[in-house]
Every structure is written in structure tokens, then in C-alpha cells.
Amino acid sequence: MTDVLVCIKRVPDTGGEITLTQDAMSIDTRYVGHTVSPHEECAVELAIQTAKATDGAATVLSLGSADSLEQIRDALAVGCTGAVLIDAEAEKFGPADVARAIAEVVHAHEQEGRTYDLVLLGNDAADTGDFQVGIRLAYALDRPVVAGVSTIEVVGDRVVARADGADGTDIFEVELPAVLTVMEGGIEPRYPSIPGRMKAKRVTVETVTPTGEPAGSGRVRLKLPPTQPSQVEILGEGPEAAAAVVDLLERLGVSR
Amino acid sequence: MTLVLVETDATGAIEVSRETLTFVRELAQPVSALVVGEVPDGLADQLGAYGVVSLLHAQGTAFTTYAPAAWAAAVVAAKSASGAAVVTAAGTPRGNEVMAHVACRLDVAMAANVVTIDGTDPLLVSRQVLGGSALEELRLDDAPAVLSVAGHACVAKPADSPVSTKVDTIDVQVSDDDLRAQVARTEAGEPDESGALKTARVVVGAGRGAGSVDGFKDLVELADLLGGALGVSRVVTSLGWRPHHEQVGQTGSRISPDLYIPCGISGAIQHWVGCSSAKTILAINSDPDAPMVTKAHYAVIGDLHKIVPAINEELRRRRRA
Ligand SMILES: Cc1cc2nc3c(=O)[nH]c(=O)nc-3n(C[C@H](O)[C@H](O)[C@H](O)COP(=O)(O)OP(=O)(O)OC[C@H]3O[C@@H](n4cnc5c(N)ncnc54)[C@H](O)[C@@H]3O)c2cc1C
Ligand SMILES: Nc1ncnc2c1ncn2[C@@H]1O[C@H](COP(=O)(O)O)[C@@H](O)[C@H]1O
Numbered sequence: 259m260t261d262v263l264v265c266i267k268r269v270p271d272t273g274g275e276i277t278l279t280q281d282a283m284s285i286d287t288r289y290v291g292h293t294v295s296p297h298e299e300c301a302v303e304l305a306i307q308t309a310k311a312t313d314g315a316a317t318v319l320s321l322g323s324a325d326s327l328e329q330i331r332d333a334l335a336v337g338c339t340g341a342v343l344i345d346a347e348a349e350k351f352g353p354a355d356v357a358r359a360i361a362e363v364v365h366a367h368e369q370e371g372r373t374y375d376l377v378l379l380g381n382d383a384a385d386t387g388d389f390q391v392g393i394r395l396a397y398a399l400d401r402p403v404v405a406g407v408s409t410i411e412v413v414g415d416r417v418v419a420r421a422d423g424a425d426g427t428d429i430f431e432v433e434l435p436a437v438l439t440v441m442e443g444g445i446e447p448r449y450p451s452i453p454g455r456m457k458a459k460r461v462t463v464e465t466v467t468p469t470g471e472p473a474g475s476g477r478v479r480l481k482l483p484p485t486q487p488s489q490v491e492i493l494g495e496g497p498e499a500a501a502a503v504v505d506l507l508e509r510l511g512v513s514r
Numbered sequence: 515m516t517l518v519l520v521e522t523d524a525t526g527a528i529e530v531s532r533e534t535l536t537f538v539r540e541l542a543q544p545v546s547a548l549v550v551g552e553v554p555d556g557l558a559d560q561l562g563a564y565g566v567v568s569l570l571h572a573q574g575t576a577f578t579t580y581a582p583a584a585w586a587a588a589v590v591a592a593k594s595a596s597g598a599a600v601v602t603a604a605g606t607p608r609g610n611e612v613m614a615h616v617a618c619r620l621d622v623a624m625a626a627n628v629v630t631i632d633g634t635d636p637l638l639v640s641r642q643v644l645g646g647s648a649l650e651e652l653r654l655d656d657a658p659a660v661l662s663v664a665g666h667a668c669v670a671k672p673a674d675s676p677v678s679t680k681v682d683t684i685d686v687q688v689s690d691d692d693l694r695a696q697v698a699r700t701e702a703g704e705p706d707e708s709g710a711l712k713t714a715r716v717v718v719g720a721g722r723g724a725g726s727v728d729g730f731k732d733l734v735e736l737a738d739l740l741g742g743a744l745g746v747s748r749v750v751t752s753l754g755w756r757p758h759h760e761q762v763g764q765t766g767s768r769i770s771p772d773l774y775i776p777c778g779i780s781g782a783i784q785h786w787v788g789c790s791s792a793k794t795i796l797a798i799n800s801d802p803d804a805p806m807v808t809k810a811h812y813a814v815i816g817d818l819h820k821i822v823p824a825i826n827e828e829l830r831r832r833r834r835a
Contacts, residue, residue: 276647285648354623382610382626386650387643389626389662390614397618402694405582405611422758424521424608426703428580432695441607443752476623478638478651483783488808490797496816497824503796504828506812510794512716512740512773513829 260312260412260434263374264305265319265360265392266298266333267348268326269385282479284349285385294329297380299447301440304410305378306337306448312412315339317374319363321356322348327463334458335450341463352475353386357394359468364399366466375434376417381406381441386475392439403437404430408444420444517598517658518566519589519612520547526560529768530604532670534663535564539673540631541600546570548592548684550585551577558679565673569681570595576688580608581696584688586615591686593620598658600637605662606765613662622656627664646764646783665764666787708759708767716742717771719762719789722749723778723799723818730756732822733777739829745769745789747779763788777818781806798822 270285271293277286294302302318309316317340318333320326326348330341344359351359364374377399379392389405396403407419412434419430419438432438450458493502507513516538520531527535527547538545546568547561558569572588589612593601601616603609605627617624625641629649632638637654642664654661711717718737724730730744737744745762746755762769764784774792779785781797781804789795790809797810798818807813814821 272644272647276644278648285644352623385644387626387641387645388624389610390617390624393611393614394618397615400691402691403582404695405614406607422607422703423580423697423700424523424606425700427701428697429699429701430695431698436695443754476625476653476655478653480643481640481649481651482647483649486809490808490810490813492802493796493812493814495814497820499814499816499821500824500828503814503821503825504832506796507740507773507829510773512742513832514739514741 260308260314260375261373262305262308262314262316262376262378263319263364264301264316264333264338264378266294266302266329266380267320267383267385268292268322268329269294269383276482278480278482282481283477285480292325292328293384294332295380295382295384296442297382297440300408300442300445301378301380302333302336302338303445303447304440307445308376308410308412310337314375317341319344319360321346321351321359321468330463331455331458332450334461335454336448337454339461341461343463343465344468345465346468346472350474351472353388353390354394355472355474357391357398360391360395361398362468363466373435375436376412377437379437379439381439392437396437399435399437401435401437402432403439404432405439406441407438408441410438515546515596515598516541516543516600516602517546517548517589517593517596519585519603519609520549520561521604521606521608522549522552522554522557524554526554526557527564528604529670530606530665532564533666533668534602534604535561535566536671537663537668538600538602539565541634543600546592546596546598548572548589550588558681562679563672563676565677566679567677568596569679570684571681572684572686574686574688576686576693579697579700581693582611582615583692583695585612586619587688587692588684588686589616590619591684593658595682595684600659600661602660603662605664609662613660617660620658620660622658622660623654625652625654625659625661628661629664629667642783664787666768704757704759706759711743711745711760711762712767712769714743714769714771716740716773717745717762717769717775717792718742719745719747719774719776719779720750720756721747721776721779724750724755725819727755729819732819732826735826736775736822739826742771745774747785776806776810777822779806780804781809
């Protein structure tokens with residue numbers, strides 16, 4: 259039985275265009291939807307599969323405002339059965355603060371007899387991209403950690419994790435309890451069904467508040483890269499442009 | 515002193531590590547390099563050309579296969595030995611992972627994927643956030659400052675004058691705990707054939723617009739007709755449509771062909787840094803507002819699955835004529 263905790267972060271679904279707030283400290287999210295990163299969607303999927311395969315349970319956790327309940331419900335709808343919201347202003351939390359707050363929850367649950375053999379996170383969050391919360395959490399919990407794994411399998415008291423390495427696929431065999439950060443690409447996350455969504459509504463989300471003041475991230479401001487005026491020459495639309503393309507290839511001397 | 519964790523392959527320091535060695539010259543501090551595990555032949559000379567005054571070498575049974583915490587222990591030992599105030603690595607999966615471990619062990623902050631140094635007192639850096647569509651200016655007050663340098667944030671260039679590199683082996687205390695997560699075995703991947711991609715005169719690019727694993731036939735044919743190579747976006751490698759060695763961008767190859775023809779690639783910044791040194795860019799995309807289109811020299815708007823076969827046909831027709 260492997261009980262899994264999976265950590266997700268509500269992030270703006272910016273698509274392309276980004277506008278910053280007046281003080282340039284965050285992005286203007288008034289007109290954008292929200293989502294979680296593909297890495298975390300895969301982490302949720304791995305959490306559910308692992309829980310199913312071992313008769314354990316998958317619990318989802320997010321640190322953020324009550325708005326994060328939207329992403330928590332999505333994870334419940336695909337098969338997580340427990341949920342924790344660490345109610346806090348995510349913007350004020352640097353990666354070390356987030357890791358500490360998650361560790362607090364893990365320790366508190368341990369006190370109540372609920373232990374997580376496996377904690378899964380994304381390799382990097384889609385907004386801040388700090389590449390470290392999982393590793394910091396592992397140090398706070400004194401557990402082994404592997405970053406960037408794409409598939410996992412619990413075998414006895416160990417987890418076998420595969421990650422893209424420098425010379426092929428690196429295979430780690432790590433004793434539980436452990437922390438793993440997930441990179442997309444190993445599995446297809448499932449989509450919620452209508453019954454799944456109904457079920458998700460009935461799950462009680464445990465809400466906790468972190469202790470202590472966050473140290474923050476050291477952010478001075480955000481900047482958008484300068485946009486250069488476009489100089490593009492449109493050769494045409496559709497297959498009719500083929501002749502113009504080959505003319506260009508000949509002019510460039512690459513058509514042989 | 516600045517310490518750079520240098521990753522190597524059989525030929526020496528890998529390109530992104532050489533970029534990092536180039537990048538840190540901005541700090542105007544002498545540079546030490548740390549290499550973990552085997553040292554390839556000629557590495558000290560190569561690092562000397564990049565201005566590295568000291569090569570620290572961590573070796574031993576703890577490093578026979580990759581263990582991130584053991585590597586971090588080596589970095590911390592090298593930091594102490596060199597007295598470095600800034601500790602860096604290239605922003606590879608390994609570089610980011612080890613730097614995060616180092617930051618935990620030293621109880622300091624870590625800035626991932628830095629692209630510019632904006633000030634040195636206090637240390638101010640800009641780093642990629644939001645998948646590269648924005649930058650975050652970050653103050654790093656901790657000592658040492660720990661950061662990774664985004665792939666292709668600069669071009670690797672030897673120093674103006676080479677130095678002679680002193681080589682020392684460092685002693686690293688690796689605890690059992692540091693080996694709790696260690697590579698048990700590695701399954702060989704596809705052979706790395708990125709050499710052809712990096713030197714090709716023409717590269718045909720393929721992104722999510724290719725549609726599926728079967729969507730590459732015409733694109734490969736176009737590359738063949740032009741005697742070029744195929745390069746792809748990360749979406750394509752993540753989905754397993756094509757092998758990783760074909761990936762162009764921050765976490766793939768940097769290419770500089772005479773002509774790059776990105777088809778169905780949106781032009782995200784992480785892709786752009788790998789292809790922006792192409793002399794000419796001809797984008798094929800159904801979206802006239804895709805960044806790849808607006809940044810290109812030439813573009814054709816429409817479905818690549820209709821346009822590319824037509825180009826192939828026109829090339830064949832003119833050759834027959
Ligand atoms: C840390 C980090 C590192 C990264 N490293 C890399 C890297 O090395 N290389 C890289 O490429 N990416 C990298 N990325 C990912 C990058 O941000 C983008 O997600 C990726 O480049 C997008 O790939 P794409 O352009 O193929 O897909 P999309 O962004 O989905 O774009 C698809 C494009 O195809 C067009 N299209 C769709 N159908 C058709 C059709 N039938 N005909 C013509 N056009 C069509 C669409 O208009 C769109 O412009 C990295 C991201 C992060 C966070
Ligand atoms: N506010 C948060 N709530 C829950 N999980 C988080 C939060 N921030 C980061 N994480 C997790 O940590 C991973 C890495 O984040 P980062 O180190 O910020 O790039 C993310 O993919 C999430 O899984």
C-alpha cells in the first residue's frame with residue numbers, strides 16, 4: 259500500500275500574450291484562465307496509478323489562495339481521494355517557503371498516523387520555474403529525491419523511477435519513503451469524467467495555514483522581453499506558394 | 515572566485531558548460547571548474563583556453579554512476595576548496611538538479627536558468643520564468659550565490675588569452691544518505707547523431723504542427739531533397755515522435771545553418787535561442803501571428819501538410835526540367 263501526496267500549483271494559462279501588473283511584480287491575470295503545468299498533470303496521473311496499483315490513496319496538495327480549489331477539484335476529479343489546501347498568498351512564498359510549508363503538512367499528518375511513502379511534485383512550476391521545491395522538500399523531510407522522472411513503479415519497499423539522462427534512460431531504485439519530481443512525457447494524463455467531477459465535489463478539502471512568515475523569493479520585478487518589429491516577407495498562403503518558396507531556395511543557393 | 519560545475523563527454527566539456535564558462539566572465543572573477551567522475555583527455559587544455567585557472571576533480575566509487583546528492587557534496591567541497599562566492603552550472607537537467615541540492619546543503623537561494631547578470635553589488639540576475647515568455651529580475655544576497663545558466667544564453671567562446679590550468683583532486687565526503695538516490699543502471703538511448711544537425715547547411719524544423727508520429731514523411735523528404743537535416747521542437751521529442759538528438763533549442767542543439775525552415779513550430783523563446791543564428795529563416799505555419807512567423811525573414815501561411823508536399827513536388831519538377 260503506497261500512499262502518495264502530489265503537489266500542484268495553480269498558474270496562469272497565459273498562452274502567448276502576457277501583461278504585467280502596474281508594479282511589474284506579477285502578471286496581470288484578470289483576463290486569463292488558470293491551469294497547472296503538464297509536469298504536474300503527469301505527477302497527478304502517476305500518483306493515481308501508483309495508488310491504484312498498490313491499494314493506497316492519492317492525496318493532492320496545493321499552496322495558494324482558495325482559488326486553487328479549482329485545480330484541486332480537477333485532481334480529485336481524475337482520481338485523487340484526499341485534498342489539502344495550504345491557504346496562503348503564493349506570490350509571497352519563495353521556493354524554500356513552499357517546501358517548508360509542505361513539509362509541515364507531511365509532518366502534521368505523520369503525527370496523525372497518515373504517512374506518505376511517496377511525495378510527487380512537478381520538475382518545475384510553469385510560472386516561477388524555480389526547479390527546486392521538490393528537492394528542498396526532500397531535504398526538509400530527510401528523504402532521497404530524484405528530479406525529472408518520467409515513469410515510476412513501486413516494487414516492494416522501493417520505487418523504480420526512470421529519467422532521461424545524459425546517455426540514455428537512467429534508472430533509479432530508491433527506498434521508500436521518497437520524493438520524486440516528475441517531467442512530462444512518460445505517460446498520458448487522463449481527463450476527468452462527469453461522474454469524476456461529481457465525486458470531486460463531495461470530497462472535503464482540508465485547509466491549513468502555514469506557520470511563520472515567508473522569506474520570499476528575492477524578486478525585484480518582472481520584465482517582458484523587448485519585441486522587435488517584424489520584418490517578415492510573406493511568400494504566400496497554402497500550397498500555391500510552393501513556386502515562390504523554390505525561387506527563394508534557388509536564390510539562397512540551397513536547392514542544389 | 516567563481517566555481518562552475520562542468521559536464522563532460524568523451525570530447526571534453528559539453529557546449530552548454532563552455533557557454534557557462536563564457537557567461538561567468540561577466541563577473542570578472544577568476545574561474546575554477548569542477549569535474550565529477552572521469553576526466554576526458556585534453557580537458558585541462560580546453561578549460562585553459564576558456565580561462566579556467568583551476569580544475570578540481572572529484573573521483574571515487576561514489577561517482578561511478580550519477581547520484582545527485584553525491585555530486586552536490588562534490589560541489590560543496592569544491593566551493594570550500596576554491597572559496598567561490600558564486601557557484602554555477604549550465605541549466606541542464608543535471609545542472610539544475612545538482613544546484614538545487616547544493617543550495618539546500620548550503621542553506622542559500624538558487625536561481626535557475628539565468629540569462630543575464632544585471633549587477634554585481636548586490637548580485638542581480640535576470641532569469642527565465644513563465645516558460646521563457648517573461649524574465650524575472652532577482653536579487654541574490656546569499657553567500658555563495660547559487661545559480662544555473664540557461665542553455666544558449668550566450669555563445670561559447672574561448673577567452674582572449676588562454677591560461678594554464680592547475681589540476682587538483684579534491685577529497686569529497688560522501689555519506690550513505692547521499693547515495694540513497696543513485697543511478698542503478700542506464701538503458702542506452704538512440705545514438706546521438708546531433709552532429710549532422712549542428713553542421714547542416716539547411717535544417718527543416720518540425721513542431722507540434724506535424725500532428726502525429728506519422729506526420730514527418732514530407733518534412734524528412736524536404737530535408738533530404740535539400741541535403742539537410744531535420745530539427746524538432748521539444749514538444750515533438752516529449753511526445754516521443756522523434757529522438758531527442760534532433761531537438762533544437764535551450765535543452766537541445768544550437769544550430770546556425772544558412773537556411774532554417776521551421777514548420778508548425780510556434781517559436782517559443784526556448785526554441786528560438788537554438789535557431790536564432792540561422793542566416794535565413796523561412797517559417798511555415800498556419801498562424802500568421804505565431805512568434806516564429808513574425809521573427810522570420812520569410813513565411814508561408816497555411817497547413818504544412820499541404821505546403822510541404824507542394825514544395826517537394828516543385829523541387830522535383832524543376833530538377834527534372
Ligand atoms: C526549461 C524549458 C526548456 C525548454 N527547452 C526547449 C527546447 O530546447 N526546444 C524547444 O523547442 N522547446 C523547448 N521548450 C518548450 C517551449 O517552451 C515550447 O513549449 C515548445 O518549443 C513548443 O513547441 P512547438 O512550437 O512544436 O508547439 P506549439 O507551441 O504548440 O506550436 C505549434 C505551432 O504549430 C502551428 N501549427 C499547428 N498545426 C499546423 C499545421 N497543420 N500546419 C502549420 N502549422 C501548424 C501552430 O500555429 C503553432 O504555431 C522548453 C521549455 C522549458 C520550460
Ligand atoms: N504553491 C505551490 N503549491 C503546491 N505545489 C507547489 C507550489 N509551488 C511549487 N510546487 C511544486 O513544486 C514543483 C516545482 O516548483 P518550482 O521549484 O517552483 O519550479 C511544482 O511543479 C509543484 O509540483
